[in-house]
Amino acid sequence: MERFLKRKSSNLASSSIPEKVELDDLPWDPSERKPISSYHPNQKDGIRRTYLLQGPCQPKGHDFPQQVFSGKLRRFNSEWFKQYEKWLEYSVKTDKAFCLVCYLFKEYGQKDAFVIQGFNGWNKSERLDSHVGDNNSFHNKSLRKCEDLLKQDQSIHIAFEKKSEKQKKEYRIRLSTSVILSKALLNGALPFRGHDKSESSLYRGHFLEFLKLLGEINESIGNVILGNAPGNNQMTSPKIQKDICHCFAQEVLKQIFEELGDDVFSILVDESRDISKKEQMAVVLRHVDKFGVVKERFIGLVHVMETSALSLKSAIDELFARYNLSMTRVRGQGYDGASNMSGEFNGLKALILKENSSAYYVHCFAHQLQLVVVALANKHDEIYKFFDEISTLTNAVCASCKRIDMIRESQKEKLQEAIVLEYIEKSGIVNASQRQAYGIQIYMKTFDFVYYLHLMKHVLGVTNILCEALQRKDQDILNAVEMVKATKKELQKYRLEGFGSLLKDVASFCEKYEIEMVNMEDEYIDPKYRRRKSNITNRHYYEVNNFNTVLDMQIQELGNRFNEVTTELLTCMSTLSPYNNFCNFNIPKLLRLADMYPYDFDYDGKDKLKYELGNYIANMKGDARFFNVNGLSNLAKKMVETGKHIYYPLVYRLLKLSLVLPVATASVNRCFSSMKHVKTELRNRMCDVYMNDSCICYIEKELFANVSVEDVMDRFKKMKTRREQL
Known part of the structure; x- marks a missing residue:
């Protein structure tokens, strides 16, 4: 039989199956797009809608390079974006103009400079009008096809399946109810789905449970949702929920870029791993709005497979192309040097500066302040010992739920924390825990512990004021520099005048808790060499060797770390x-x-x-x-x-x-905190697009609250062909 009936080649069989195209991964620079004819026919309309909803690639505010034409310098005119706003595109990478609508409906074999090679004859602006042509030109036909594609009520599918007004009304109720519920869940970063969505399940998820509750409260809604709706049009599937979330995120981003306009901005970038161990790069823009208020807006998370400087720059370029941003509008860069990608960020800084010399880099002030405190703890032996004992105390107490309960009870009764340590010492199962608790008790009842406790309480209290101020979104760099100077002055004043008040506080504490006070006029005895004479008094040791040294180190570190002031x-x-x-x-x-x-x-x-x-x-x-x-x-x-x-x-x-010069990357760190609320251990399989959309809605709550249900429904309608029409 095989002689007469040959089997089809496996390659031919597999070629009939379209390769899945992720719409969010489509290239946004017009010079990098594949021909529309290379996509499978079943996917073309989805790709076209994605590009049309995003709009033409028009990097407004870009510094367009000049070329010599007939002895004169010419370049792309940004005013053309206003004149041909529906179709004209510009590629930053190739310095050429393209036509979006002709690309989307280009026929096989048709040649057009605005579709294939790109147009860069800046001295022949009349070519733009000639490309548009008359009413029956290919360009105008493509433009009408784009408009018809977004008007789905004119499609053949809808024409064959005309719905009654009652069915349309019920569909609108179902969709609007799903949109309203999605808005409530996104605002609180609550999960949509449950483990089992069957009717008899007790774990159907927040979305279905709230929808059911809403139907029970409102009879007009309950009559058209869930079981009372057609089985293939209930508007509750995971795909529908993701589409609604994406619509909300796009409406929030629309507000951000309208607020930004064509103005300059700074870029704040940092990276962190999500719960599924993926490297996510968060991007925040800092700009001044029309009211003169400094804003820091989160525009997205980008999953970076490789954390090299080139890959980070490429990811940022792709994000900028998607949102019509230009690198020439960047006036500042801010990164957290504590990141494990600090080397790559240094490389990224250099790449951006090479492209734009006005993108000045400012090291995160909050991170520098952290380095100041860490440097002090590492360089001074007694301070290092103090923090080491505090760390040991924390580990010993927090290792057991019973010990934490003891602390809660002791706080209520205002008793000493040593009660917990005594409990550990007597009831510790492991001998190591008993010895550890015993050693901590001895140290906590010494004069040295009380002395360094009060000293570091004051030092950290002064720097904490600066730390909190640096985390404000509207903090300007000059005010931050002034606050750094004020902090240094306060520490200098405390160094000159504060030792006496410190001793009084320490003496009062020692008397209250029956801790032996050290006589400041006695000779100091070095614990390492008790038989040797030190020839200095206790006052000299604690004031000169410790108090003055600690404060001098702190002041010096502040000067070294914040050298931008010069x-x-x-x-x-x-x-x-x-x-x-x-x-x-x-x-x-x-x-x-x-x-x-x-x-x-x-x-x-x-x-x-x-x-x-x-x-x-x-x-x-x-x-x-x-x-x-x-x-x-x-x-x-x-x-x-x-x-x-x-x-x-x-x-x-x-x-x-x-x-717009960035002060701190606190906004980026807040984004990562929000990411942990959105993508948790129970939702660790959340895809990157869904997580990004959810984070945008959750982080930018101020703008998210302004998104109307009608705008989301309108965008939802245009995304793809739906079973029903509004």
């Missing part, structure tokens, strides 16, 4: 400060600051700035509304409130450039 950039920015009625205002330094931002100030702009600065300072010093303004962020808001940003646009531009 850079020319911040020195010039400091002259913008409104402190003490603009006493530091300096026109030459501000002109020098403008020189550092060549993308923002050309030759004519710097010439105008010189005269604008003179009028600006005279106006500000005479305006009573600005007498008590402190900080650049407050100055920007006050200028917008009073309309001064319109009269002095170049000065306001300098102010915004100063405000």
Whole structure:
């Protein structure tokens, strides 16, 4: 039989099965896209809708490179984006223009420069109009096909299956109810699905349980959902839930990019592993909104397979292309140097600076402050011993639930923590625990423990104020630098005047808890060499060798870690400060600051700035509304409130450039904390796209609350062909 009936080749059989295309992984730069004809026919419409909903790739604010045409320099004109906003695209990588609608409906074998090679004849702008052509041109036909594709009520499928008004109304109720429930669950980062979704299950998940409860409360909803709805159109499947979540995330991002506009921004990046051991890179943009308020907005998580500088840069470029952002608009970079990818981030910093010299890097202030405290604990022997004992105490107490309960009870009764240690010593099953508890008790009842406890309490208390201030989203870099200086002054003052008050606090504590006090006038005895004479008093040892040394080390570390205060950039920015009625205002330094931002100030702009600065300072010093303004962020808001940003646009531009410089990566760290709420051990199989959409909704709650149900339903309708139409 095989002689007469030959079997089909396995390759031919497999070729009929379309290769699954992840719509969120489609290339966004028009020069990197595969021909639309290379995709399977069943997938083409889905790909077309994805590109149409995202819109043309139009990196507004990009510094378009110049080329020589007929002896003249020419380049892409950004005004063309407004004139041909529905179809014109620009590739940053190739410096060429493309047509989105012609690409989506390009026929096999058809040649068009706007689809295949790209157009870069910037001296022949009339080619754009000739490409559009008359009403029956291929371009206009493609444009109408794109419009019809998003109008699904005109499709053949809908025409054959016309629904009654009652069915349409019921469908709208089901969809709107699912959208409302999804919004409530996303706001609290609650899981949608359960383990078993059958009707008799007790673990159907939050979505189905809340939907059932809502149907019981509202009869009009209960009559059209779940069991009362068609089996293939209940609007409760996992795919429907993911689509709704994606629509919410896209509406939130739409608000973010409308708020950003074409303005400049800084980029804050960090990486962390999620619960399924995937490296996730979080990206946050810092910018100044139209009210003069500094905003830090989370725009997404990117799963990076490789953590090299080139792969990180490639991931950021892809994210920027998707959201029509340009690297030339970046005015600052912020990374957490504590990351295990610090070397790669240093490489990433260099790659971005090579592309944009105005993207100034600022080391995270909060991380530097952490390094200051860590350095002190590592360099001073007695402080190291103190923290080591504290760490041992924490491990010993927290190793048992009974010991933690003992602490809770002792706190209620305001008893000493040593009660717990005595319990461990007497009832410890392992001899090591008993010895450990005994040693901690002895150390805690010494003068040294009390002394270093009070000393570090004050030092960490002073630096904690700075730490909390640095984590504010609207914190500007000049104010942060001033707070660092204030912290150093406070520590210096404490070094000169604080030893006496420290001794009083220590003596009071020792008397209260019956701990032997050390006589400061006696000769100091070194525990290592008790028979040797030290020739110094206890006061000299505790004040000079410890108190002064610890504070000197802390002050020195603050100076070493925060050496940015001496850079020319911040020195010039400091002259913008409104402190003490603009006493530091300096026109030459501000002109020098403008020189550092060549993308923002050309030759004519710097010439105008010189005269604008003179009028600006005279106006500000005479305006009573600005007498008590402190900080650049407050100055920007006050200028917008009073309309001064319109009269002095170049000065306001300098102010915004100063405000977008990142201070700390606290916003990125908050994103990772939220990621742990969204993707947990019970939801460790959540895909990257679903997790990213959920994180956007959960983190940007302020904007998420403004998303309307109608907008989500409209986007949901356009995503793909649905069984019903609104």
